[in-house]
Every structure is written in structure tokens, then in C-alpha cells.
Amino acid sequence: MTTTATGSRVLPHPAREEIRLEAVLHALSDPMRLRIVRDLARDEDELSCSYFDLPVTKSTTTHHFRVLREAGVIRQVYRGTAKMNGLRRDDLDALFPGLLDALLDAAGRQAARLGTAGDA
Amino acid sequence: MTTTATGSRVLPHPAREEIRLEAVLHALSDPMRLRIVRDLARDEDELSCSYFDLPVTKSTTTHHFRVLREAGVIRQVYRGTAKMNGLRRDDLDALFPGLLDALLDAAGRQAARLGTAGDA
DNA sequence: ACCGTACTACGATGGCTATCGTACGAGTCG
DNA sequence: CGACTCGTACGATAGCCATCGTAGTACGGT
Numbered sequence: 343m344t345t346t347a348t349g350s351r352v353l354p355h356p357a358r359e360e361i362r363l364e365a366v367l368h369a370l371s372d373p374m375r376l377r378i379v380r381d382l383a384r385d386e387d388e389l390s391c392s393y394f395d396l397p398v399t400k401s402t403t404t405h406h407f408r409v410l411r412e413a414g415v416i417r418q419v420y421r422g423t424a425k426m427n428g429l430r431r432d433d434l435d436a437l438f439p440g441l442l443d444a445l446l447d448a449a450g451r452q453a454a455r456l457g458t459a460g461d462a
Numbered sequence: 463m464t465t466t467a468t469g470s471r472v473l474p475h476p477a478r479e480e481i482r483l484e485a486v487l488h489a490l491s492d493p494m495r496l497r498i499v500r501d502l503a504r505d506e507d508e509l510s511c512s513y514f515d516l517p518v519t520k521s522t523t524t525h526h527f528r529v530l531r532e533a534g535v536i537r538q539v540y541r542g543t544a545k546m547n548g549l550r551r552d553d554l555d556a557l558f559p560g561l562l563d564a565l566l567d568a569a570g571r572q573a574a575r576l577g578t579a580g581d582a
Numbered sequence: 583a584c585c586g587t588a589c590t591a592c593g594a595t596g597g598c599t600a601t602c603g604t605a606c607g608a609g610t611c612g
Numbered sequence: 613c614g615a616c617t618c619g620t621a622c623g624a625t626a627g628c629c630a631t632c633g634t635a636g637t638a639c640g641g642t
Binding site: 390391392400401403404407408420422423424425 | 587588589
């Protein structure tokens with residue numbers, strides 16, 4: 343089989359209806375996770391975990407990605423040895439129209455204001 | 463003095479520029495505080511702390527109001543024995559245009575969806 | 583088969599925080 | 613003044629959480 347059995351490593355995601363606003367806000371209230379989400383939003387495509395060069399260890403990075411996934415903010419899929427991450431724009435927009443864009447805009451404005459390079 | 467010396471009890475608020483998005487999101491990630499903010503947004507006017515009938519003790523209520531104030535979400539002023547609370551709409555809208563409305567809309571939608579009575 | 587890479591799991595740790603209870607200060611009304 | 617209401621301060625407690633290190637698993641290439 344050329345199509346590797348990626349099916350054995352499925353990650354649990356909350357269904358759209360399971361996503362809670364408080365959990366999303368909590369997930370985004372951490373600077374590291376907010377940064378991840380901003381990066382994900384910039385590249386419309388999925389990104390591997392190792393793409394991010396965060397100032398924390400890999401263990402902590404894994405932790406942050408899990409929090410984001412369990413809050414319903416991102417979708418994670420294994421592709422070979424890499425784990426690809428993508429924003430759950432569709433679900434978030436359906437549940438909370440305009441919220442994600444407002445949050446990303448707010449984060450961008452603050453980054454620009456504080457000189458925290460990395461804004462679009 | 464008929465004009466009571468309300469000046470001796472001034473509460474520290476962050477300046478507009480001091481408000482951090484992460485702190486706002488963290489403040490709003492608590493169900494109790496999100497509920498307070500929704501109530502404040504509904505009545506355009508200021509509300510006293512005792513207006514809210516939260517399922518926690520008074521000490522905890524005080525704590526939540528302080529978190530909201532220190533995050534820059536609300537403004538608190540003493541008026542006699544009561545402490546009036548109001549949303550810092552102007553500052554938040556200036557820093558993060560559209561964010562507060564998106565958050566309130568999201569909270570309202572979730573409340574309606576989950577049957578958590580209390581939405582507008 | 584072997585190794586390297588990518589990510590995870592588990593345990594530990596220190597810090598934050600939501601909650602409470604009690605005791606107190608500030609203000610109003612009789 | 614005295615009593616009552618509103619809110620605060622302080623201490624305690626229990627739970628969560630961001631972080632780390634180490635050891636381990638899964639996959640792909642050689």
C-alpha cells in the first residue's frame with residue numbers, strides 16, 4: 343500500500359456543536375497560542391507543528407496544540423510523521439460569525455502597536 | 463460637606479494603551495465574568511455590583527469585578543456605598559474595533575443555542 | 583533492519599486562580 | 613451615636629495550567 347495507514351492515529355476533535363466560547367477564549371488568552379493561531383491564519387494552508395519556532399520546548403508546544411484542538415480552534419491531522427494544523431474557520435464562523443476575524447484583527451493591531459513583529 | 467468625599471476611594475484602572483488583548487480574553491473566558499459583561503452590555507447604563515445575583519459569594523463577586531477592571535474591560539466608580547460598573551466600550555472599540563460586539567454576539571448566540579436563559 | 587525525525591506520554595514543579603469564610607471599613611439613615 | 617448595607621481585605625484551600633525533562637512510539641528513508 344502506498345497510502346500509508348494514517349487511520350490508526352486519529353485525533354479527537356470536538357464536534358461543531360461541542361465548541362464552547364469560553365474554551366475558545368481561554369485557548370486564545372495564552373500568548374503562545376494566540377501567536378500560533380495568527381500564524382495559522384496568515385498561511386491559509388495547513389502547517390506542521392515543527393513549522394513554528396516557539397520559545398518553548400517541544401513538549402510544551404504539543405501541549406498548546408492540544409489545548410487549541412480540544413477547544414475546537416484548530417484541526418489536526420497526521421500526514422506521515424508530520425502533524426498538520428489548520429484553523430477551523432468554517433466551524434467557528436458558523437457558530438460565532440465575525441468573531442475569528444475580529445480576534446485576528448485585534449491581535450494584529452496589538453502586535454503592530456507593541457512592535458511585536460510578526461503581523462501581516 | 464454634602465458632596466461626599468468619594469475621591470478617597472479611587473480604583474486603579476489600566477490606561478487605554480495598557481489594555482492587553484490576552485488579558486481581555488482571559489477575563490472573558492470565565493463563565494461568571496462573561497455573564498457579568500453580557501448583563502452590563504444589555505443595560506447601557508452603569509450597574510451596581512449588588513445588581514448581579516451570581517451563584518457565588520460576595521467575596522468571589524468582588525474578585526471577578528476586580529479581574530474585569532484590571533483587564534480593562536469595565537470601569538468602576540464609587541457612588542455612595544454602591545460601586546457602579548460600566549463597560550469600557552469606547553476604549554475597547556478604539557483598540558480592537560468590532561471585537562466587543564463580536565464577542566457579545568457570540569455569547570448571545572451560544573446562550574440561545576444552549577438554552578442558558580439570559581440573552582437579549 | 584537501522585536510524586533519524588516528528589511528535590507523544592508521563593511525572594514533576596511552581597505559579598496562578600476560583601472559591602470560600604470571617605473580619606473589617608465606608609457610607610447612609612434613623 | 614447606632615445599626616444596617618455594600619463592598620473590601622486577608623488567609624486558606626483546592627484545582628488547574630504552563631513549563632520542563634526524559635523516555636517512548638510512529639513513520640519514512642537508506
